[in-house]
Amino acid sequence: MRHLEDELDENFESMQKKVALTEEEHEDMIYHLSKEMDQRYSNSKKRMFPYKYYVSISVAVLLISILVIPPSAQFLTNELGLQGKVPFLSIFLGESNLDREPDFQSRLIEFHEDEERKDVLLALVNDNMSKKEREMFNLPSEWEAYRIKLDKNTKFIDENGAEITKEKFQLHDYKVNVWTKESFQPQWSKVLREDGSMELISDRIPIYSATQIQLVEMSDEEYLAVDYAYQEGEFALQVYLGEAFDDPKRSESILVEVSEVMDVTMAKLVSVGYSREPSERKEALLGINSYPVFLLYDHEKLVHMTTDLEEILNFLSATDMKVKRLVLEESNEIAIFRKAVDEATQLPGIANMASPNYRFHLEGESYSLWIDEESGTIMNNKESHTIYSLTKTSVKEINDFLKK
């Protein structure tokens, strides 16, 4: 079995090298990509009002509601003890209906990717999941969630009750209060297929139209916590590029440097955010005044803010005292490690090891190294499931190098 697995790995490697796009194919694709991007941009400028569909629904709902809603609304208001507080009809007659309490509070998540259904959002009230599970797009078997349809009558207001535009509203990643047009019934829905696969059955989620959506005031702590790493021992990096964001050359070089830092500290740096600039609130809260700036968060606070990426690398390296970064500069040093990698033999089984003693870079690859006087093991960080044992000679040579 082991033998077959090795063979498969070799075949996979060879196959992945063979499957590639030709230069002509690349040229062709770049040309079409470019053309299509231009076209989309000019279309988006022309597209003034993509709400035709919802306007007709609104008209239909208006007519039906005038005919049907009053008795049921009356019944519901009595049931809920909200007599006199819920002027249902007024929504449809164009008056504001915001004196009553919101129907629920939730986070709104973009739900559909396609243009036609873009205005249906997922309102997640409760899913009993951790932040990490949520950001990994895991799905619970049951949650309290609603599909929320935005239409041209949906009113967006800020924390203080002032009306804001939909575009401004979309800039926020706040919790929101939602008022629905239809009478609202709290409900938990089972949304996953019974076989345990992660396919979401969206039709099972109740759908409502939103009359009004309001941003909910977040404490400074809550506001910043969005950027924190998921759990203890992990870090999240947020990069704000400022003007460099608009300069492809500068932003690319920063992107490459950041990916190198991620590579070296891969076990600890769990996420990297990359954007132009923070919100005004975040800028003020954290006292950010120059760009590009790098913000490193652990699971409960901002731990380091700097304009020098090297500091982040040093910080991360220093947090794990056991792992040292080896910088190979001389050709004889490179030769020692080159030989060690070439002659190492693969060990059976899946690697599940403690933090390495060292990390080093060689010819574009990043390796972890565990070593003592007697033996040594290396792992290519890209292939964390496979480890290799060093030859006796390499163990000695590397130990000699480390002693220097």
Place this chain on the structure above:
Amino acid sequence: MPIDARKQHVKQWYQLYSDDIYKYVYFMIGDREQAKDLTQDTFLRAFDKYKSFEAENIKGWLFRIARNLTIDYLRKKKPLAFFFDTIPALKSTDATPEQIYAFNETEQEIFQTLEKIKRSYRDVIVLRKIEGFSIQETSEILGWHESKVKINLLRGMKALKKQLEKEAENNETS
């Protein structure tokens, strides 16, 4: 931000990651032309959704887009089979990978067998073994727990080996 800069970013991502994305899609669906289209669509989608890539690792984000598009494509192609998660990926009329990419006989067999196993197994095998993503990166792309990635990889490799052995037996008896 200026549209030119946005375009430029997407083009840079294309330079950096298009080969990897193409490989992933190709191994998932086994159709060269379609894989090219879906690769291109991935970058167009990235262009459209540019704002939402905050707080993400770009390569992982692009792979998630590519995976969603691939799943959409497979779903449209074979809705019922998708439901049962057993979509045979290889198009019978397509030129074989042997012809296109000079696969040797064993590679050809592996490729064809890979296309016959469950999509979720294929997904994790392609990401881990062919694209070389770590368990953690794979779990981010697939939206699975790391333990689910490990289990599916073990099961997927087992299923692949079993299927290869079965094919070998069939070839011997025929």
